């Protein structure tokens with residue numbers, strides 16, 4: 383299973399917006415994507431690259447995970463973005479429009495030269511029809527020796543653009559792709575974060591989409607505005623009832639009488655050791671969230 387790190391809220395911000403980059407240091411999102419790609423106009427690409435590299439080097443993001451999204455290798459900016467991102471050494475570099483494992487291998491080769499200890503992770507945007515068709519092979523890259531692949535981010539805007547599928551309430555047209563991405567990520571133990579919700583003023587619709595993403599198994603949601611952080615954090619945090627149940631299940635299997643027992647009856651429900659593992663993960667996630675929020679409040 384994926385490393386247990388909170389990724390409930392993953393906020394994009396345009397690398398060209400110096401004020402937003404600065405503001406990011408005080409926002410309560412679990413992770414940040416400093417964007418050089420679609421949020422940045424062509425004539426601002428160079429400025430954005432410099433600002434993002436400087437912001438990463440300056441630090442001050444506390445325990446927030448910092449990702450830099452570069453432009454693709456076929457664009458006029460891709461090679462310079464990747465070189466600058468590797469040199470600045472964020473937690474991860476987010477590659478747009480990954481369509482095959484070869485895209486990951488190419489970026490890894492660039493990173494290997496400057497970061498032989500492989501501290502910088504790679505994340506892949508899953509946002510092309512070919513990525514959906516190749517999702518197993520892309521995820522399987524994580525199992526190769528020395529792979530940097532640590533997560534997927536769904537790009538539902540590009541998927542809509544490339545396929546003609548529409549954004550509709552409930553997301554029926556995209557459900558097969560979303561769940562396939564979750565399954566592929568879980569099969570290879572990497573994180574997976576849902577796409578963005580474009581309607582900034584539709585708070586109710588955003589809350590419903592967060593809840594559905596949580597129920598599908600996503601670790602969190604990518605966001606486009608600070609006002610979306612609170613709902614995402616709340617939705618992807620295990621509820622008090624879930625935490626209490628997890629504690630009960632873990633305790634039930636911890637007693638000596640449970641040794642060698644596969645299934646137990648707890649409060650009228652059948653629980654197996656797999657439930658104890660899920661419960662332990664819930665408690666580990668809660669501890670990580672508490673630590674994240676504590677460090678944010680003292681930062």
Ligand SMILES: CC(C)(COP(=O)(O)OP(=O)(O)OC[C@H]1O[C@@H](n2cnc3c(N)ncnc32)[C@H](O)[C@@H]1OP(=O)(O)O)[C@@H](O)C(=O)NCCC(=O)NCCSC(=O)C[C@H](O)C(=O)O
Pocket residue numbers: 393394395396401402403405406417420421507509536537538539540541577578605606607608
């Ligand atoms: C969507 C926006 C353009 C809206 O901007 P605006 O109307 O100016 O917002 P506000 O006036 O409400 O801003 C209030 C303050 O909040 C700061 N702010 C706004 N957005 C962000 C942000 N994302 N990160 C940090 N800070 C932010 C403003 O600076 C204001 O601060 P202050 O001046 O101090 O009051 C804008 O929100 C925006 O640009 N959002 C991000 C857009 C983006 O990154 N898009 C690319 C990612 S989406 C994508 O590509 C998905 C994927 O690839 C796919 O295919 O689906």
Ligand SMILES: [Mg+2]
Pocket residue numbers: 420478507509537539540
């Ligand atoms: Mg996109």
